[in-house]
Amino acid sequence: xxxxxxxxxxxxxxxxxxxxxxxxxxxxxxxxxxxxxxxxxxxxxxxxxxxxxxxxxxxxxxxxxxxxxxxxxxxxxxxxxxxxxxxxxxxxxxxxxxxxxxxxxxxxxxxxxxxxxxxxxxxxxxxxxxxxxxxxxxxxxxxxxxxxxxxxxxxxxxxxxxxxxxxxxxxxxxxxxxxxxxxxxxxxxxxxxxxxxxxxxxxxxxxxxxxxxxxxxxxxxxxxxxxxxxxxxxxxxxxxxxxxxxxxxxxxxxxxxxxxxxxxxxxxxxxxxxxxxxxxxxxxxxxxxxxxxxxxxxx
Amino acid sequence: xxxxxxxxxxxxxxxxxxxxxxxxxxxxxxxxxxxxxxxxxxxxxxxxxxxxxxxxxxxxxxxxxxxxxxxxxxxxxxxxxxxxxxxxxxxxxxxxxxxxxxxxxxxxxxxxxxxxxxxxxxxxxxxxxxxxxxxxxxxxxxxxxxxxxxxxxxxxxxxxxxxxxxxxxxxxxxxxxxxxxxxxxxxxxxxxxxxxxxxxxxxxxxxxxxxxxxxxxxxxxxxxxxxxxxxxxxxxxxxxxxxxxxxxxxxxxxxxxxxxxxxxxxxxxxxxxxxxxxxxxxxxxxxxxxxxxxxxxxxxxxxxxxxxxxxxxxxxxxxxxxxxxxxxxxxxxxxxxxxxxxxxxxxxxxxx
Numbered sequence: 001x002x003x004x005x006x007x008x009x010x011x012x013x014x015x016x017x018x019x020x021x022x023x024x025x026x027x028x029x030x031x032x033x034x035x036x037x038x039x040x041x042x043x044x045x046x047x048x049x050x051x052x053x054x055x056x057x058x059x060x061x062x063x064x065x066x067x068x069x070x071x072x073x074x075x076x077x078x079x080x081x082x083x084x085x086x087x088x089x090x091x092x093x094x095x096x097x098x099x100x101x102x103x104x105x106x107x108x109x110x111x112x113x114x115x116x117x118x119x120x121x122x123x124x125x126x127x128x129x130x131x132x133x134x135x136x137x138x139x140x141x142x143x144x145x146x147x148x149x150x151x152x153x154x155x156x157x158x159x160x161x162x163x164x165x166x167x168x169x170x171x172x173x174x175x176x177x178x179x180x181x182x183x184x185x186x187x188x189x190x191x192x193x194x195x196x197x198x199x200x201x202x203x204x205x206x207x208x209x210x211x212x213x214x215x216x217x218x219x220x221x222x223x224x225x226x227x228x229x230x231x232x233x234x235x236x237x238x239x240x241x242x243x244x245x246x247x248x249x250x251x252x253x254x255x256x257x258x259x260x261x262x263x264x265x266x267x268x269x270x271x272x273x274x275x276x277x278x279x280x281x282x283x284x285x286x287x288x289x290x291x292x293x294x295x296x297x298x299x
Numbered sequence: 300x301x302x303x304x305x306x307x308x309x310x311x312x313x314x315x316x317x318x319x320x321x322x323x324x325x326x327x328x329x330x331x332x333x334x335x336x337x338x339x340x341x342x343x344x345x346x347x348x349x350x351x352x353x354x355x356x357x358x359x360x361x362x363x364x365x366x367x368x369x370x371x372x373x374x375x376x377x378x379x380x381x382x383x384x385x386x387x388x389x390x391x392x393x394x395x396x397x398x399x400x401x402x403x404x405x406x407x408x409x410x411x412x413x414x415x416x417x418x419x420x421x422x423x424x425x426x427x428x429x430x431x432x433x434x435x436x437x438x439x440x441x442x443x444x445x446x447x448x449x450x451x452x453x454x455x456x457x458x459x460x461x462x463x464x465x466x467x468x469x470x471x472x473x474x475x476x477x478x479x480x481x482x483x484x485x486x487x488x489x490x491x492x493x494x495x496x497x498x499x500x501x502x503x504x505x506x507x508x509x510x511x512x513x514x515x516x517x518x519x520x521x522x523x524x525x526x527x528x529x530x531x532x533x534x535x536x537x538x539x540x541x542x543x544x545x546x547x548x549x550x551x552x553x554x555x556x557x558x559x560x561x562x563x564x565x566x567x568x569x570x571x572x573x574x575x576x577x578x579x580x581x582x583x584x585x586x587x588x589x590x591x592x593x594x595x596x597x598x599x600x601x602x603x604x605x606x607x608x609x610x611x612x613x614x615x616x617x618x619x620x621x622x623x624x625x626x627x628x629x630x631x632x633x634x635x636x637x638x639x640x641x642x643x644x645x646x647x648x649x650x651x
Contacts, residue, residue: 051603051624077567084405089378089570093604096565100608110567220385220405250348252379252600259346260386263393273348 004030004107004130005070009059010094011078013176015119018148019074022123025140028130031070033062035182040065045276047101054248054275055177055184056090063098072107073098076122079112085211085224088253120145159204163239168291168298171236173202173229173258174246178274185246187280188272188287195291200240202232210235217261223253230261242268242294249275268294301421304328304368306356309519310444311544313476318437319372322429323422328368330359333522337362342627344390351596352380352516354627355523357387364396370421375404376515378571378601436481438548443488445543447471450495452528452538457500467494503535507645510583511540512576512609513594514602517625518542524594524623525631527638534642539588541579542572551575564612573605580609584616590645591618592638597626619644 006012006019012032023030033040036058044061052060066073077095080086095108107129109122120141127137163169170192172179179185179201189199203225210231214221217230233243243265247254262269270290272283303323305315307330319327331337333355341358360371371391375381384402391398401417403409418425447468455464471491478484509531517523518540531538555568558578568574576593583591591613595602606622613620621641623634 049603049606051598053600056604079567083408089573089601090604092567093569093573093601096567096569097604097607099566100564100611218385220382220402222381222405250598252350252598253382255346255349255598256353256379256382256386259349260389263389 002029002071002130003069004028004072004074005066005104006030006032006074007059007062007066008033008035009062009181010055010091010177011076013180015076015148017151018119018123018144021144021147022127022140025143026127026130026132026136028132030074031066033065036061036184037182041183041276051250053090053251055175055181055251056094057276058181058183059094059177060098060101063102066104070104073102073104074107074126076108077110079110079117080114081111081224082113084222085113085227086222087224088251090252155204156206159200162198162200163236165198167196167198168242168294169198169200169240170294171200171202171233171240171243172246173233173243173261175225175229176201176203178246178248179203184248184274188244188246188283191284191287192291197291200236202229205232205235207231217264218257221257223257226253226257230257233261233265237265237267240267241298242270242290244290245269245271247271247273249273268297301325301370302328302368303370303372303421304330304360304363304366305372306330306359307333307520308516308544309521310472311441311519313472314437314440314444317440317476317478318433321433322425323418324424325370325422328363328366330363331366333359333520338522338627344394346386348598350379350598350600351523351626352514353383353387355516355520356383357390360387360391360400361394361396364391364398369398371398371400372417373400373402375402376571378599380571381405436478436484439481440475440478440484441544441548443484444472444475445545447488447491447495448543449540450492452540454500454502454537456532456535456537457502457506459499459501463498464495467491467498505649507536507589507642507649508587509536509538509645510579510588510591511538511594512542512579512583512591514596514599515542515547515572517594517596517599519544523596524625525634527592527594527623527634530635530638534639536642539583541575541582547572564608569601569605571601573601576602577605577608577612580612580620584613584618588618589649590641591620592641593620593622595622595624597624619648 004023040061041058043064044057047060047064048057063073075095075098078087078091095106099106107126109126110117111119111122123141124137172189174185179189192199205228207228211227213234214227214231216234221227245258247258262271270286303319303325312330316327316329337358338355340361341354345354345357373384381404384400388400403414403417415427415430418430451464451468458464474487511518528538558574562578562581565574565577580591593609610620
């Protein structure tokens with residue numbers, strides 16, 4: 001049986017539970033690339049164009065990891081979630097880009113709700129490409145989707161519970177592929193938790209609520225994932241002590257949206273931009289002084 | 300009375316000025332041409348890693364506000380260009396300017412309803428009929444301008460008398476800005492087309508042909524690309540450029556579907572004009588162009604993503620590509636040196 005390789009980057013952090021369960025129930029063998037390490041990062045920088053966003057460099061490193069290790073790569077394409085809910089143009093281009101710079105065949109599906117291409121249709125397309133019958137796919141999808149939804153709801157609940165904690169609370173406004181990546185953002189949340197701070201993540205909110213709240217900051221915003229982020233920020237505005245904006249250099253949507261929000265909020269904030277030269281020591285100093293300042297305000 | 304202004308791209312301020320003065324009952328302030336002062340202003344107040352057109356347009360906006368404007372109109376594209384207006388308004392308000400910025404196109408999808416709504420807000424007496432009538436004339440004007448420019452790009456390098464094309468173009472634009480109606484516009488266009496064709500050119504047999512592709516603002520605003528097309532013409536090179544306002548406003552929507560069907564190398568739209576540029580690369584290669592120059596502003600996400608695909612196509616057809624990135628601080632000397640090296644290479648390949 002052919003193996004499917006799933007790169008641990010960008011899309012993976014949004015859909016990991018759905019995908020891994022879907023492949024499990026379908027009996028399709030797959031491998032997920034290991035957590036980001038120095039070697040993967042180096043490979044990514046080698047394959048990527050130097051001006052590409054840092055998260056994409058990491059992603060290409062994960063793709064490069066699969067050389068001779070799998071038969072198919074799996075890279076979806078996400079265009080939009082209905083009108084005025086676009087994604088960054090990298091999400092649109094990654095499938096075609098990887099197809100052209102790496103030799104392995106690429107499996108994909110396309111999410112384009114404006115043209116009624118949903119995740120469900122995408123996974124059915126994917127299943128058929130892998131040679132499964134509609135019946136098998138339907139069964140696998142149902143189970144996988146249930147698990148994915150339940151886990152998501154659980155995570156949202158946990159995240160909301162954290163807002164009631166009596167400790168110092170910091171909201172991390174960022175995309176999941178930055179926040180939870182070993183090299184990009186994981187160090188930061190670990191550091192905060194080590195210093196007895198409750199960390200709340202902007203991506204773990206109900207997007208129906210956050211999308212409406214996002215309008216209060218900006219009416220014209222049409223980036224779906226940034227809407228989620230700033231909506232979460234609005235939701236937490238009076239409930240947290242400080243905000244950390246985490247973005248990869250040079251993220252397109254973040255460069256405009258975060259700047260706009262920073263000009264509008266009245267909370268203390270720290271803006272961290274990660275690139276391939278940033279070391280954690282440098283970030284640590286900035287985090288430390290930010291926490292100190294928050295501590296003094298809090299007392 | 301409301302004083303309206305807008306950021307400038309190339310010579311398209313003339314049709315824009317025409318449309319706004321006729322369709323709206325407002326004073327329209329002509330945006331000052333871009334200078335190094337403009338970009339310095341823009342850089343000073345922009346966030347760090349925003350793409351360069353943001354800085355240019357912000358700079359122009361500040362300069363037009365200094366000239367008295369209190370309402371600004373911004374356009375939008377398919378990438379983050381559509382979100383410029385929101386942040387620029389906030390930046391200008393933080394600078395204590397009392398202004399409003401309107402974004403005509405959002406999310407890269409122009410809608411008539413949005414445009415009429417915005418025009419109604421600027422001028423309460425605005426009537427839709429006016430927009431249709433003058434909008435039609437404006438689009439025609441843009442089309443004629445682009446046709447003339449296409450001819451100049453192709454033949455401008457071979458003029459016998461220096462600056463004859465440039466002078467004629469300036470004269471024509473002046474006439475265009477005084478247009479009285481659609482017939483008047485058409486007559487002016489025909490008259491200048493004839494004059495243009497009469498300008499004597501001397502084409503050598505083996506002249507070089509170069510295609511220019513890339514991101515729209517850097518392509519269409521000569522200041523943003525250090526007047527690259529003039530440098531090309533000085534070096535006796537014929538230029539082909541597909542990205543024009545006509546293309547973006549009228550043709551792009553219909554062409555895209557056909558493009559994706561014809562291209563086997565990419566399957567989907569890649570955001571903004573990236574897929575178009577892949578297609579243009581293929582067309583340029585198939586039509587035996589000697590080289591391709593790809594221009595973009597720093598941090599232009601869609602174009603950065605598409606660069607490997609462009610070089611792959613060009614490599615397979617053995618056509619050299621020069622990638623140039625323009626930021627606010629690019630100097631003409633640096634660009635000139637790289638271009639001249641590129642031309643030398645092209646000439647050597649041709650003579651082989």
